Amino acid sequence: MEKGVLRAAATRSALFSQLPPAETSRLLDASSLRQFPAGQALFHQGDVPEYLFQILSGLVRVTQLNSEGEQITLRIMRPGDLCCVAAFRQRSYPATATAIKATSVLAWRTNSFVALTQQSPALADNVVCIAGDRTREMLQRATEMTGKCIAQRIAASLLRLSAQAGVRTPAGIHIESPVTRIDLASMAGLTYFTVSRTLSAWQKQGLVKSGRHRLTILDISRISEIAEPRIGAG
Amino acid sequence: MEKGVLRAAATRSALFSQLPPAETSRLLDASSLRQFPAGQALFHQGDVPEYLFQILSGLVRVTQLNSEGEQITLRIMRPGDLCCVAAFRQRSYPATATAIKATSVLAWRTNSFVALTQQSPALADNVVCIAGDRTREMLQRATEMTGKCIAQRIAASLLRLSAQAGVRTPAGIHIESPVTRIDLASMAGLTYFTVSRTLSAWQKQGLVKSGRHRLTILDISRISEIAEPRIGAG
């Protein structure tokens, strides 16, 4: 792929939104292009934040170690996403980011990125917006996990996956990252046995289609209803 | 209480950190002082964000409605805390904030606050730092809730409470907000029966002391160990 093409794509993301041309090029000039093969970590939980990343191509899984020593999948990041807003002004990365596929990113050193935000109010505002989005998402995730019924937790995880790694196809929404039962279990806080049973049941009802590493959501509206049985407002 | 005293206190918070005097007064001048009696809401989940609040005195509970229609307590906010960074650039408040005690706040209209951040890089940076903190906290909360063992969830909730509403006393860390078993249950995603049983057991072991609406953590280190049995790194 061409550098120019990737950079053009980068500027269509939330980070570059509404930025004057001069600031766009300043931001691009300050970045470096980096590549990560599948399986390699962009950064590790606990490390001192050195870089801020914008994903250009590929797919990244963000995980956190829970108290039992398991890697909990927090979210999947795709091209256009900023990784990780929450950490670049903190003492350490709160999570680990690993490339699922071969991934290319724009990288900024944290301190030079801070300098850039100080020179550009529009950029600073974009960062605040993105950080707010991320907080909101994690807030909702935390609330979803308190739900008693497991079906709701799994359905919520599927919705999140479809938003973060879903591709519309004629058949339904296909999840492009390879998703094992173990991955889903770690997102929903369940065992993979339970996930398997639930998915089997849903497959019989035509809600999803899933095989080895593969997952397609056939009926997103019914999954949504399972995740959030209608009460009052949203 | 005097306005001047409250405002002096406000400027010692994270929002005003490292701000040049001129910007400090500009920020203060743009704010209005508002009071909320106990039980009144600062804002409701779903409403369009109109104000950003900095708490001067009192105590505020932030809750979110889960899919079963229960109010889940997400965190407690105390004087010095900014409420809510996650929402002021969003379409709606993701949660409800309610005064637990009589509470006074500095309030900024969201759009005038955005204007202020655009004029002050230092202020924008502070907001980014606070937003990062908040995201990180919710991230960790989301992970904690996936833990299977309930003792861990309750212990984690106690630690969070002690950080957000705890006061050091000779006897231990006293939680200043009135905490019912129901409140704790809504933080940990459990029933209040289970919380009651666990707290009773811990009281017999001398870890906590709790009565009607009252809660004191006697042995925070053992509670920490329950919340996070040591594995590798943190």
Next chain:
DNA sequence: CGTCACCTTGATGGATATCAAAAACCGTGG
């Protein structure tokens, strides 16, 4: 001193984790 709200404790059932084993899937190499 009575009422109300909160807290405790016990008994029970159901949902889900755990253990165990077999089946499906995929890539590989014959």
Next chain:
DNA sequence: CCACGGTTTTTGATATCCATCAAGGTGACG
């Protein structure tokens, strides 16, 4: 094309934990 081995997934049996239901106790406050 087919057989093989490892990994993932499915399914079943059992045990455990926690929600639920029920009843009684305790403290606060009028």
